[in-house]
Amino acid sequence: MRWLALASLCGLIGCTSPPVRLPPDAAPDAELLTVEGFRLFVEPGALDDEAEEQLLAELRVARERLEEWLGPAMSPGDFRPRGTPRSHCPPDWEFGPRVVSPPVPVVVRRAALRCHADGHGITVGAPHLDARHASHELVHYLAGSSWHPVDEGLAVYLTERLWGGDRGVPLRIRARVYRDLNLRGTLDPQVLHGEGMSRRDYDVAGAFVGWLIESYGKAKFFELYAGAERNYYGVYRMGERDLLDRFWHAIGALEVQDDGDYYRFQALLTDLSGF
Ligand SMILES: [Zn+2]
Structure with missing residues (x-):
């Protein structure tokens, strides 16, 4: 298991929070960026300042609107093997609980790899960001597998x-x-x-x-x-x-x-x- 090297920073400021687990698809030297609703693990060199700003803005808007639209059908990070139904009952759109996703892990790699979502979060290749692949994968993550x-x-x-x-x-x-x-x-x-x-x-x-x-x-x-x-x-x-x-x-x-x-x-x- 890989962990992000935050120990030295934690030592300096006396922080007691546990180290952040590095998702399996993240670059070993990924930089952690924590913003409201997301934890980004960015491979060095994958994003310049403008691309980073655009990605954060896209993710923020997409998450807010998708949570609203999906409502009680949200199943963040719920990925099951094919052929395993999640539920036999439709969600209760009037009184069903509103699910709030914990921060979504987002891995950003430099290469044009295959973007995907799974129980660990979403993974996107920087060359695909202009085509809104981050939003596409966020739908998969928040709605769960099907x-x-x-x-x-x-x-x-x-x-x-x-x-x-x-x-x-x-x-x-x-x-x-x-x-x-x-x-x-x-x-x-x-x-x-x-x-x-x-x-x-x-x-x-x-x-x-x-x-x-x-x-x-x-x-x-x-x-x-x-x-x-x-x-x-x-x-x-x-x-x-x-x-x-x-x-x-x-x-x-x-x-x-x-x-x-x-x-x-x-x-x-x-x-x-x-x-
Ligand atoms: Zn897809």
């Missing part, structure tokens, strides 16, 4: 609610472009867990989760999120196939004839050099 596509869909959808669509193109418009180009892919958990998720899969998952929440409400969605994998029928009284058909029908009914984002994303997707 199964594909609903876990990634929620992270993508809420990151869009916080900061707007990636490159300015909303998820539902992206989904419409994939549909029209016959690239809609699959939301089958077996395939997504087995083969991994492409950028397209993330976008479609985000659009699907957004549609589920906006059509049927948060309470039902979190019943699905915390429950058994693929239990669409138990929650919505509709099978997976029916729900997906309704989702794609809603995407197909969007008015896009005069939507500049639609044509811009289509151009990005069909120009291999641009996306």
Whole structure:
């Protein structure tokens, strides 16, 4: 187990608090930065002053808004093996307790590593910070684990609610472009867990989760999120196939004839050099 070397400082000021445990993904020489709601373990050289300020501002706003939005569905740091439902009961949105997360550990590395969240906190690579990966991982951490596509869909959808669509193109418009180009892919958990998720899969998952929440409400969605994998029928009284058909029908009914984002994303997707 690794611990941050604060002993000398503690000795000087007579502090009796325990040493801070270094998360497994942190650089051995990480610098600790403690701010309200977060403990950052920053690899030396990963952030200049401006990037550090931007990251702290993003994390502060994201945490405040996500806690408000998630309400009693918060399950900070609750990561379970796949196939282990967290709860069979939907959270009580009216009277359920408001969960307050302890400070979230945030590891920042210099390399463009794979950003992720787990029971230890979130880990982000500095080169990905401009794409709001810190907010995406914070959704995972605060909401706790679930199964594909609903876990990634929620992270993508809420990151869009916080900061707007990636490159300015909303998820539902992206989904419409994939549909029209016959690239809609699959939301089958077996395939997504087995083969991994492409950028397209993330976008479609985000659009699907957004549609589920906006059509049927948060309470039902979190019943699905915390429950058994693929239990669409138990929650919505509709099978997976029916729900997906309704989702794609809603995407197909969007008015896009005069939507500049639609044509811009289509151009990005069909120009291999641009996306
Ligand atoms: Zn994710």
